[in-house]
Amino acid sequence: LFSFNNPYGACPVCEGYGNIIGIDAELVVPNTTLSIYENAIFPWRGESMSWFRDELVNNAYKFDFPIHKPYYQLSEDQKELIWNGNTYFQGLNDFFKELEEKNYKIQNRVMLSRYRGKTKCYSCKGKRLRIEASYVKINEKTVSDLVDLPIKHLVTFFKNIDLDLYEKQIAKRLLVEINNRLSFLTEVGLDYLTLNRNSATLSGGESQRINLATSLGSSLVGSMYILDEPSIGLHPKDTERLIKVLLSLRDLGNTVIVVEHDEDIMKSADMIIDIGPEAGTLGGHLVAQGTYYEILKSTSLTAKYLNGDLEITVPKKRRLFKNFIEIKGARENNLQNIDVTFPLDVLTVITGVSGSGKSTLVKKILFPAMQKKLENVGEKAGQFTEITGSFSQIKHIEYVDQNPIGRSSRSNPVTYIKAYDDIRELYAREKLSKIRGYQAKHFSFNVDGGRCETCKGEGSINVEMVFMADVQLPCETCSGKRFKKEVLEVAFEGKNIHDILTMTIDDAIAFFIAHKQTKITQKLQPLQDVGLGYVQLGQSSSTLSGGEAQRIKLASFLVKGATKDKALFVFDEPTTGLHFHDIKKLLASFDALLEKGHSIIVIEHNLDLIKCADWIIDLGPEGGENGGKLLAVGTPEQVAKIKESVTGKYLKDKL
Known part of the structure; x- marks a missing residue:
């Protein structure tokens, strides 16, 4: 009865979603700074409709309604009154109901369509549960009231809950669980959320901390936790709380491994493993390992920043602005x-x-x-x-x-910043290409012509399994090289198109500078400038992290950035x-x-x-x-x- 995921407990009108298609309040009052007198209610403007507004304005003194107050400053009761009406004026609900009844008139149908949208369910008021669930109360609170409270108020409610002896016996074990789980959410700094908050509206940092609270709640011992950048989306104040949580996981007898760039988390670690020295082909070595103080003595890049040999300097002066x-x-x-x-x-x-x-x-x-x-x-x-x-x-x-940066498995950095067009042109100009009649399109894996027909330029084949996850296998025809054998015979300075796509950006820039291809170099340069020199030109965008995707977008703007706009x-x-x-x-x-x-x-x-x-x-x-x-x-x-x-x-x- 108390679960909106169960057909028995869900509100029969909205089926437990809390929203229905109806009259959208935000469309009816699009500008909430206006007062009722200034026509805040959009459908009640104009000659024919202003009669409804005048009815409310002229009678407002009889029930003490502030017609000159901006809509957003009205109390919930006053807003309810506008929608429900009273004996002196017709409310918005009845107004729209009347339009519904006369929807054989084209103007009424147009009017209704203008204000239709997702709106709170009128039956459960967005609480998702059937009305009967709200008849059960504990300390004068229904379950819907509780999930609407911020967690910090909820903690107080359960700490001060008033039960008789018999109820205490029933609730004893349950209250332990409830209080534990709420305290974990408080520990990771989420005490401002409500329990019925839609998970799609949470920030990245919030979702990650909810996962962490779940792990804490399971109170496992002898487990290994691997966390990938838990400090994402966290303010330094929140990071302090996160560190306490990680240390308490360790103290329970667990192993905690964190992939992290945050200085404070490094300081709290018992052991740091530093990998480098640079990124991509220049990385992959163990440069240092030990406690924070042992790392400080090493010569790794991380150590240089931690001990102050290298630093991100504070600008000498700040830019001023007029606009x-x-x-x-x-x-x-x-x-x-x-x-x-x-x-x-x-x-x-x-x-x-x-x-x-x-x-x-x-x-x-x-x-x-x-x-x-x-x-x-x-x-x-x-x-x-x-x-x-x-x-x-x-x-x-x-x-x-x-x-x-791209939905398809064929999207990659070099096509995103439009440098691949120039590279294909370069290969189409080669002598062998001209003899065989190859054009730029033959060097693309997105269209038929030069790409391997078996894997359609993917480089791998997806084998669908009946009861298991699909399996990706390298294409047998092209051995994962994506192109036909004949196309791979075309070489520029000893490199075929596949060799170019597997180069890192650093190597490609060096290669194209050596062979005086300035146009291509200029387009690749911004990728190196934003620190992505280690990424391969043809690397599938699905293997890039969020931060990498963001920097590729930044690079593409740096390429285009020279425009006047x-x-x-x-x-x-x-x-x-x-x-x-x-x-x-x-x-x-x-x-x-x-x-x-x-x-x-x-x-x-x-x-x-x-x-x-x-x-x-x-x-x-x-x-x-x-x-x-x-x-x-x-x-x-x-x-x-x-x-x-x-x-x-x-x-x-x-x-």
Whole structure:
């Protein structure tokens, strides 16, 4: 009865989803800064429909309704009243019901379609459970009330729960489990989440910590945990909590292996294994192993950054800005109606603890609102009052995330940055190609002609197994080389097309410089600049990490970046998976974009990148309902002096 995944417990109207297709409140009141008097209710404008609005406005004094208050400031009860109506006026629900009943009229059907969308289920009010489940209460709370509480309030509820002797006996073991699990979520710093939060709305750092809390909850002993960059998406304050959790896993008698770039986690490790010396073909050696202090004495790149021989230097002076974009009244999710100014022509970093509203501000409000302004397209932006600023200074906005660069198994870095076109032209100009009539398309594995027909240029064949996972086998015809034997006979300076695709970017640049192919070298150079020299030209994009995909996108913008059109770039945690040395290269690439007149906004937790910002916007102080406030803005030096800023506290040491 208390599970929405069970047909018995799920609300019969929405089948346990909490949403149905109905009248979307956000379409009915698109601009929540307007009051009822200023026509906040969209369908009640115009000559014929304003009668409904006037009915509410003229009678409002009889039931003390604030018609001049902005819609977003109304209480839940007042909003309910607008929808349900009373004896003095007809509510929105009845208004739309009437339209439904008369939907044989074309204008009514048009009107209804305009306001249709996903909306909260009217039966369970988005709680997903059938009404009967809410009849059962413990300490005056239903199960729906509990899952809507932030975890920290839930912890208090279960600590102070008031049961009689008999109930205590029944609940004894259950309460132990409930309290344990809630305390694990609190330990990993997620006490601001509610239990019914949709998992699709969690950030990467949050999902990873929920997995960690699950492992803690299983209280295994003698297990080996392997964590791949658990500090992704974590503020230094959250990383401290994470370290405590990892140490408690170790103290239970488990082995914990962490792949990590974070300095604080390295300091807490009992043993560090450092692999290098560089990346790709220049890596793969064990350069150092030992405790943190033993590593400091070695000559590895990591050690040089840890002991200060090499460092990411703080810029001598910060760039100044004249132009900016301002968002007023941002109040989506947990943002508390804040006004934020985003400078242009400089490197702006958005900081704050995990869950403080950074992604909401940038991804849900700034990006879609700017897209709408500049390109007249884009998703629906979150709730905000208005956007103003120097729009003439930028022509387009680019959101550079960590999604893969291509969906197909044939997509790869060299095709993404458009260098492969020039390489194919080069091979089509060879003497043997001309004799055999080969064109550039014969050197592509995406179209018929020169590619191996057996594997269609994939290099491997997928064997479907009936009861097991599919098996990938190298293609027997081309031995995984992707091309026909005849095409591979065409060579440029002794290398065929397959040899080129298996070269790393560093080797390819050296090869093409030696043979005076400047056009190709220029296109490959940005990949080396962003620190991807170790990646193979033809490496399948499915084998690239999120951070690598993001840097390939950055490189492609550096290739195109010379255009006159100024762009605003938005990066979401670009330091994911980066070593100190790579962060240095990333910052150099950012400088290159800024020199070309572009603007950059970065959501980031890494202090080495934050200290190099020209301007910081710090949100907080906590995550969830205690976040979403603007704590500090200014240069890193200014933010470090602001007492309220959590980021400032950690930034001090770095400066």
